[in-house]
Amino acid sequence: MGEKTPGGGISTGRRVLVLSAFAVFVVIAFVASVTLGSVRIPREEIWQSIFGAGAGTHQQIIMNIRLPRTIVAALVGVNLALSGAILQAVMKNPLADPHIIGISSGAGLAGITMMLVYPGHEYLITPVAFVGAMGAAIVIYILAWKNGIRPVRIILAGVAVSAFLGAGISAMMIFYSDKVHGALMFMAGGLAARSWPHVFIILPYAIAGALLAFLGSKHLNILQLGDEIAKGLGLNVEMTRVVMTALAALLAASAVSVVGLLGFVGLIVPHATRLMIGSDYRFLLPGAALLGAAVVMGSDTFARTAFAPTELPVGILMAVLGAPFFLFLLRREL
Amino acid sequence: MVLETKNLGVKIENNEILKNVNVAFSEGKRTSIIGPNGAGKSTLLKALSSLNTHYDGQVLLDGEDVRAMGRQELSKKLAILPQGATAPADVTVAQLVDFGRFPYRSWLRPSDPKADREAVEWAIDRTHLNDFKDRRVAVLSGGERQRAWIAMALAQQPQILLLDEPTTYLDIGHQLEVMNIVDEINRDYKMTVVMVLHDINHALQYSDEIVVVKNHGIFAHGTPKEILTVDMLAEVFGVKADIFVNSQGISVLSPVSLVGEDRGGWRA
Numbered sequence A: 001m002g003e004k005t006p007g008g009g010i011s012t013g014r015r016v017l018v019l020s021a022f023a024v025f026v027v028i029a030f031v032a033s034v035t036l037g038s039v040r041i042p043r044e045e046i047w048q049s050i051f052g053a054g055a056g057t058h059q060q061i062i063m064n065i066r067l068p069r070t071i072v073a074a075l076v077g078v079n080l081a082l083s084g085a086i087l088q089a090v091m092k093n094p095l096a097d098p099h100i101i102g103i104s105s106g107a108g109l110a111g112i113t114m115m116l117v118y119p120g121h122e123y124l125i126t127p128v129a130f131v132g133a134m135g136a137a138i139v140i141y142i143l144a145w146k147n148g149i150r151p152v153r154i155i156l157a158g159v160a161v162s163a164f165l166g167a168g169i170s171a172m173m174i175f176y177s178d179k180v181h182g183a184l185m186f187m188a189g190g191l192a193a194r195s196w197p198h199v200f201i202i203l204p205y206a207i208a209g210a211l212l213a214f215l216g217s218k219h220l221n222i223l224q225l226g227d228e229i230a231k232g233l234g235l236n237v238e239m240t241r242v243v244m245t246a247l248a249a250l251l252a253a254s255a256v257s258v259v260g261l262l263g264f265v266g267l268i269v270p271h272a273t274r275l276m277i278g279s280d281y282r283f284l285l286p287g288a289a290l291l292g293a294a295v296v297m298g299s300d301t302f303a304r305t306a307f308a309p310t311e312l313p314v315g316i317l318m319a320v321l322g323a324p325f326f327l328f329l330l331r332r333e334l
Numbered sequence B: 001m002v003l004e005t006k007n008l009g010v011k012i013e014n015n016e017i018l019k020n021v022n023v024a025f026s027e028g029k030r031t032s033i034i035g036p037n038g039a040g041k042s043t044l045l046k047a048l049s050s051l052n053t054h055y056d057g058q059v060l061l062d063g064e065d066v067r068a069m070g071r072q073e074l075s076k077k078l079a080i081l082p083q084g085a086t087a088p089a090d091v092t093v094a095q096l097v098d099f100g101r102f103p104y105r106s107w108l109r110p111s112d113p114k115a116d117r118e119a120v121e122w123a124i125d126r127t128h129l130n131d132f133k134d135r136r137v138a139v140l141s142g143g144e145r146q147r148a149w150i151a152m153a154l155a156q157q158p159q160i161l162l163l164d165e166p167t168t169y170l171d172i173g174h175q176l177e178v179m180n181i182v183d184e185i186n187r188d189y190k191m192t193v194v195m196v197l198h199d200i201n202h203a204l205q206y207s208d209e210i211v212v213v214k215n216h217g218i219f220a221h222g223t224p225k226e227i228l229t230v231d232m233l234a235e236v237f238g239v240k241a242d243i244f245v246n247s248q249g250i251s252v253l254s255p256v257s258l259v260g261e262d263r264g265g266w267r268a
Helices: A012-035 A043-050 A056-090 A103-117 A122-144 A151-175 A181-188 A196-215 A217-223 A227-232 A237-259 A265-277 A281-305 A314-333 B041-048 B071-077 B093-099 B113-126 B142-155 B172-189 B200-206 B230-237 B263-267
Strands: B003-012 B015-021 B030-034 B055-061 B078-081 B160-164 B192-196 B209-214 B217-222 B239-245 B251-258
Touching (some): A043 A056, A056 A196, A056 A217, A056 A237, A103 A151, A103 A181, A103 A237, A122 A237, A196 A217, A196 A237, A196 A281, A227 B078, A281 A314, B015 B041, B015 B055, B015 B217, B030 B041, B030 B200, B041 B160, B071 B078, B093 B113, B113 B172, B160 B172, B172 B192, B172 B200, B209 B230
Parallel strands (some): B030 B209, B078 B160, B160 B192
Antiparallel strands (some): B003 B055, B209 B217, B239 B251
């Protein structure tokens, strides 16, 4: 991949180039997401609407539907990608993603219970799913704790708890099979009808989470060298692991509670970024955040326009496109 | 800086590995820890380096309890290279060595780029890796890779260097290369070196002092000449060995048979 010397590393120049390319993707995906949709709106009107000069239905569509939905997509992408990237270092496991710390199963069971058992309280789904996600993450953490945290114990406890909660989800779907449609949408993960309130739910987590993650990038670099080396270099390994896992849980829980169980972003985006930019978290984290935003915005645009008027949940598209792309990268790089 | 233990005891899952260990490592000297498998050599090194802090008694650095010192402060004085270290596939030698500067950085305190650069260059130079610094660690040979890890430990600019079996899995040429680097650093900078060695002949050739660990404690502690006796080898390792002097005037050993075993009959 354009290395100067055989066996050489990835140069800083290349890292900056990749980051710039990701930033361009973000801009393209944003513009596409705002301009494309089932209602055709002339370009001048779009910019007039955003900058406060427009009026009428088109302005409503832009300001209250497309723009907030696009922003939610971007923030969800940022949060899930950062969460996955953090967990891969914390667990020292390339397959780590927000699923393994119980975020998905916790949010899933809580959100679906809310939807099926107490219908008509849609506004409560997001906070309840958030509580469920954090609750599952905390339970897994407690179960895995034994003189500190070992990644293997977290992963195994995560598998067990997720299976347990997954059984609960399946049971709910069977008991309430007559109104399971909304639950299925939540399980697949989608951005339909996401608007400003959702932006404001996820925004504080995205800002605080990204800031803390970037501050911790040097610590994550050290953690990748393994526990003993990290301790030997003076890192408080247990503390770093607890703080960073909690951060990953908050990032993923805020995303999942807003859009449902959007899989693959947390696994594939950090990996794709790592393969292109290397494992230095000072570059990997911003790279993953940009790529995550671009990928979710782009996929959502495609998902709601390609088969219009039918809208595909973005989660399904992510998996369909993401898995082959991931395999392509894997074959090429390893 | 003197590294010593006071009544050190280590239990792992309720098994007593070390009991009442009192040992002091002489400043500026190379000390090797030898002993049979499972005697607690690595356990001792892990306690000495605070990789394991769940122990009874104390580990002291110039009389100060290391547990009161703070992990990061300790890492500027004492560096440890454990066994089987691995780095991400794309990390270059220069990047790996730069990780050795981590103890000098923190959330709030900005690093000193000049001091960092000088320390990294010095460490790379001392381990003869100048031609390899932009290579990825993953593509290096075993000997080069081990030198890169030693360079990372050196970039910590420690006064005490702890090494856990630094020559395991290397061929004899690379083993000597690694031991020579350690030797030079000890000689030129009076850095105290404490290493667990599997190969007793290496310990004899490259140590000022040898600590023999057996039965949860220190069996003997002295110069190679004092330590190397037929009785010690029989009692600690259960082997009969010939001891002879090599061309450098160093006593070395060649194991002949297990104690109580009659090799003569078996051979015929």
